[in-house]
Amino acid sequence: MFANPALLVSRLLFVGLIVEAFEIFRLRRFFDDNEMFSRSAVAILTGAARWQIRIGATVGGSRAVTVAMAGQAFAAMLVIVEGTHTRTGIFSALICLITNGYLRARRQIGGSGAEQLTFIVLVTFGLVILAGGTDGARRLGDAFIAAQVVLAYFASGVSKVASPIWRNGGAMAGILSTEGYGIPSFAKLLARHPEVDRLLCWSVIGWEIAFPLVLVAPKPLMIALLTGGVVFHVSCAVVMGLNRFVWAFCGCYPAVWATAMLLR
Amino acid sequence: MRSEQEKKSRLMAVELAAIDLTITALQAGGRKIDDVAKDDNPREQWAQGWADAHHPFVELTERDREIIAQIKVLAGQLSSRTSLPELLKARGKIVQGS
């Protein structure tokens, strides 16, 4: 993604940043006094933590967060238009790093794996620019992102295989029976057909554990694994409401692709 | 449509009343919620959650055994019906001492 900044797919991650900015704008009142993410609540939350953890945690209320998210949305749009190889694009991506970092510090809880990956990508980009933004630095950045994505899927797959609920089926029905992540009709369907649940569980486990092969497999298998990822994340968005994972993880697939090509 | 959905997702009055009965019955029987919480698995893993649940700010009691012992002593000294400011003051003593 950093090594091929001219490609539109290399900018997908920044769509997720626009979505995040919009969502936080919708939640801006929760950063006011007497609300869930108020400065006093976050101060209590982080009171016992080390100073490194507390930086920015109590800086700004809803107005500051709104301004930051407006800045993030605008900057992310610029990156989508320009790419990360122009001065404007680079500067805008670094703005996103700052605003995203501020939001993570200020909120402390309620984050997601998608946000986690997005922030790691932004920090990686910052380091790439610090190293001169050369082709070599960009390829290194891509390689690191690819390694994190591979680690993410593999660790998740291994974690699932260690779980009897995932191995024997039942995990999907359970997750889908929650109001936060579920669709009741799907959950009931899976409860009536446990073999389907088991098949879905093992499909996810198999794909996640096999994902590291994407770096070394023949091209058809590589494309199949990446396509599987897109299908997986889009399905999770539609069925479970995990909307930002699409942009965060699929947005890193260009880095995976670039690294796989490099290894060949 | 949205308010209809919100009504359905909220805990209903009858559910809240049932919760109240459960708690009252348990307390009347001298039992704590801890004794009966089913499927009580704090390591339940959410899509996004575990990193945040492992966030350092909750690790104070694990940092070393002295702090844990100090917390236990201070917590044991707390009166019943402590207010939030009193709790924060007590925690402040631990943080300052660490």
Added chain:
Amino acid sequence: MGDVRLNAIAAVFAVWWVISACNQFRSGAWTLRLRRYVPLGLIPLWTFFAPNPARVDSRLIWREEHGSRWDCWRELHLGFAPAKSRWLVNPELILNKAVVDLVSSLLRVRLEQQDRSALLSSAYLTLLSIVLTQPRRTGSSSIQFAIVRTSAGTHARRVDVAFLSEVHDIVDSVTHVC
């Protein structure tokens, strides 16, 4: 100079990845000390719905005492996004996840410390502060919160009480009228 910088970030990336990899084992026990110093979740933990998938929704409820009588329990309802739009935007996920994060932390502390230590945990204090800032009747003297878990049952929603706080006096001078 370019090579030096390139080698430097290569080293940073390598170390960062190795630490990230180590963090995947034993729920991050090996990197616990390091994570206390590294902010913003830069040492990731990549377990998604595993090993124990979420099968319940966690909800925060509270009640107030007036004199010697307790009001009915009330829920801090944050809502769930409608299925038809949450694939695109889902701000409610953030709010509900925040509650889940606090609840997970609290229940872990409670299990590990079988005494009143949980009262001094960040999660407990934060949850208490959240319910204290909710609009309440004039003259409330005490407050108590609970964590309730719900899941879909065959006919009706299953509801379990997972945690009950102690009773806490309300001492702020400002009373909110709801």
